[in-house]
Amino acid sequence: MIPGTKNNMERNNINPQDLTMASDANQECFPSNDDLPTVLLHRLPSFNSPLKEILQPHFHLLDPADSPEPASSFLSSHAKSVRALICLYNTPLSAETLRLLPSLEFIVATSAGVDHIDLEECRGRGIIMTNASKAFAEDAADYAVALLIDVCRRISTADRYVRAGLWQVNRDYPLGFKLGRKRVGIVGLGRIGFEVGKRLEAFGCSIAYNSRQKKPSVSFSYHANVVDLAKDNDALILCCPLTEQTHHIINREVLEALGKEGVIINVGRGALIDEKLLVKFLSRGDIAGAGLDVFENEPDVPREVFELDNVVLSPHRAIFTPESLEALNELVFTNLKAFFSNKASAIGL
Numbered sequence: 001m002i003p004g005t006k007n008n009m010e011r012n013n014i015n016p017q018d019l020t021m022a023s024d025a026n027q028e029c030f031p032s033n034d035d036l037p038t039v040l041l042h043r044l045p046s047f048n049s050p051l052k053e054i055l056q057p058h059f060h061l062l063d064p065a066d067s068p069e070p071a072s073s074f075l076s077s078h079a080k081s082v083r084a085l086i087c088l089y090n091t092p093l094s095a096e097t098l099r100l101l102p103s104l105e106f107i108v109a110t111s112a113g114v115d116h117i118d119l120e121e122c123r124g125r126g127i128i129m130t131n132a133s134k135a136f137a138e139d140a141a142d143y144a145v146a147l148l149i150d151v152c153r154r155i156s157t158a159d160r161y162v163r164a165g166l167w168q169v170n171r172d173y174p175l176g177f178k179l180g181r182k183r184v185g186i187v188g189l190g191r192i193g194f195e196v197g198k199r200l201e202a203f204g205c206s207i208a209y210n211s212r213q214k215k216p217s218v219s220f221s222y223h224a225n226v227v228d229l230a231k232d233n234d235a236l237i238l239c240c241p242l243t244e245q246t247h248h249i250i251n252r253e254v255l256e257a258l259g260k261e262g263v264i265i266n267v268g269r270g271a272l273i274d275e276k277l278l279v280k281f282l283s284r285g286d287i288a289g290a291g292l293d294v295f296e297n298e299p300d301v302p303r304e305v306f307e308l309d310n311v312v313l314s315p316h317r318a319i320f321t322p323e324s325l326e327a328l329n330e331l332v333f334t335n336l337k338a339f340f341s342n343k344a345s346a347i348g349l
């Protein structure tokens, strides 16, 4: 266990059973330094992480950035021994890079979304992969709800109004909309979507969702397609992964179905929405507003939305808090330990 993380484990519902197995495994499987499994830290040079210090005593950790060699030649000399890879945040992981790693069995993605990883290559080779939604779900869900409240009640706009000294000039600041009793449709009911639903139920909203399959254990109402979900709800919250099937899942038909009073919140990926079209709908008042944490070409944001008071913008930060990052470190450590102790069932997905 990583010291000082007990509170986070409780907060993030990491199963202590997993950790027990992982620490037993530590004693069983890593008797000497020579036997440590080789784990590659795959990261853009700008990404740093305390994971390195945490993992170094337990694994033979390779970080190409530590070597004077260029990353490509570093990989050709060390790649054969790599059994696990940590893909830090959205560092692209192509089929070409994966093919340099013939012994790779396990990928630990430190992100919730894995659209930057060549999944077809992973599937073809039977490489096991975990993502980090378990560590990030609660914070991402809080943020999605915060964006929805902000758009409905015009909080960011009100802040700008007060700071600009407009309150003194005009006391008639326009009213926002009540959130309670609104109908909210969640697109993608994974860990994050489910946490969003739980939170909004407590606000008195009715919750519906669309996902690939109906979830038998969930009481929210299921819609098999997103157009119907949009038609029947006041707001859509996007929490699904970006795949070929979900690219531009929010298209003209969905935006028209959502209608003039509708609000859209995106904490998934920018390309879930046809962004150019969204800008048109927002500018013309064909939907009521949007809260966007993600964009199609980050960090570029369409300039037209800067002028729009019905849009709340955020720089892809929904998942991040110091607490979620600590939970992420715990999760990565636990999963690697579980994997290398042949206790794949203990991997926290």
Ligand SMILES: O=CC(=O)O
Binding pocket: 110, 111, 112, 113, 114, 136, 268, 319
């Ligand atoms: O957007 C963030 C993530 O996918 O982790």
